[in-house]
Amino acid sequence: MRHERYFPAAVAIVGLALLALSLRAAPSSRVHLFPKFTPGQTLRYQIETRTSANSKMETPIENPEAASKSKETVTLVLRLEILNPLPANNDPTGSVRIRATYEKSSAIFESDAYDPGGSSIPDQYKNLDGRSLEYTIEPDGQLVHIAGLDDLLANRSVAENVHSWMNGLSSSARVPKEGIEVGQKWSSERPIEGVALGGLIWRNQSTYLRDEPCNSTDGTPKAAATAQPESASASCAVIVTQFKINRNGDATPEDYARQALSTSGTWTGSGGSLETISLSTGILIRSTQTATQNMDVQIVSTRSGSKMHYVGHVESQSEISLLPALPPSAQTQP
Numbered sequence: 001m002r003h004e005r006y007f008p009a010a011v012a013i014v015g016l017a018l019l020a021l022s023l024r025a026a027p028s029s030r031v032h033l034f035p036k037f038t039p040g041q042t043l044r045y046q047i048e049t050r051t052s053a054n055s056k057m058e059t060p061i062e063n064p065e066a067a068s069k070s071k072e073t074v075t076l077v078l079r080l081e082i083l084n085p086l087p088a089n090n091d092p093t094g095s096v097r098i099r100a101t102y103e104k105s106s107a108i109f110e111s112d113a114y115d116p117g118g119s120s121i122p123d124q125y126k127n128l129d130g131r132s133l134e135y136t137i138e139p140d141g142q143l144v145h146i147a148g149l150d151d152l153l154a155n156r157s158v159a160e161n162v163h164s165w166m167n168g169l170s171s172s173a174r175v176p177k178e179g180i181e182v183g184q185k186w187s188s189e190r191p192i193e194g195v196a197l198g199g200l201i202w203r204n205q206s207t208y209l210r211d212e213p214c215n216s217t218d219g220t221p222k223a224a225a226t227a228q229p230e231s232a233s234a235s236c237a238v239i240v241t242q243f244k245i246n247r248n249g250d251a252t253p254e255d256y257a258r259q260a261l262s263t264s265g266t267w268t269g270s271g272g273s274l275e276t277i278s279l280s281t282g283i284l285i286r287s288t289q290t291a292t293q294n295m296d297v298q299i300v301s302t303r304s305g306s307k308m309h310y311v312g313h314v315e316s317q318s319e320i321s322l323l324p325a326l327p328p329s330a331q332t333q334p
Helices: 004-025 121-126 156-169 328-332
Strands: 042-058 069-084 096-111 132-137 143-147 185-191 200-213 235-247 261-278 284-301 307-322
Touching: 042 156, 069 121, 069 156, 096 121, 121 156, 143 156, 156 284, 156 307, 200 261, 235 284
Parallel strands: none
Antiparallel strands: 042 069, 042 307, 069 096, 096 132, 132 143, 185 200, 200 235, 235 261, 261 284, 284 307
16 A cells, blocks of 8 residues: 555656657757758759839939830849858858859840940840859858959949849748748848948848648749659748848948948838748749839039939849759750
8 A cells, every 4th residue: 555655656757757758759840941952963043033113313414315214124044053062261161162154144124215334234144144153152141252253243233133143042041040930930131232322231021931842832833853852742841021121320331432422311122022942952942022122312422512313213023943954965065
């Protein structure tokens, strides 16, 4: 009878131990989406961007024939070659070096008046055919050590497009390192560089919406099974992001200040994206994005006092899609 008195307590202790073991053994629902690249791997993407702009420029010398409306459409096919996932240039462990080659590049530019800068855009993109650049993706998603195309990156339109697709293709690297689970939200931010106002930031709010088959988003054939060693029923994470432009400070950007220019005004914007990312490889399968920006900027010469006032409204849409891998015979053709 003495031992029976302690029997319920012993059962409770054993039950708690089994519960602890079962909890410890339960698989985590969190997933990690940093891309799993291997040296020598090749990926091909089609990238399409469309931009429409309405603008007005007031300068000391008025030009009534200046363009006020424009549209730009860019179509690219990029081949990404994974050079070496090991650190280089003192990069953090886990950094990946990538060579991007323009297999195809074309652009259409339309304007309501002659635009010297815009009219050269189709030629600028045509000149990208067959050319390459290299860059590194660090574990936190930062893009560093960009090399190549220096002559073409001097063109603002081309440079903006390059940074846009590079950021799009590395979006999964900006997912929290500790992993994410369905329904989770997180935030991030990215500075806007190369513009007349300082302190501008894209602030992002992302949500892990759901999992679904990689080839079932909208009826468009997806390439998960052919571009990567995945089955036709491979699962993808669907992530939706809302973003907005915020401003942190009002200092004139250094490249303007060096030219004795002072800038002021407002720059607002918002938009969203929908991304489909492979759960097994962390590689982007598809991304669609829309954005709207409104600018009202004044640039003043601190030497002469002359002023330039720019007011603009820009709408943009982009789509990035993973293409099927080329057969070995096609890859060896010149």
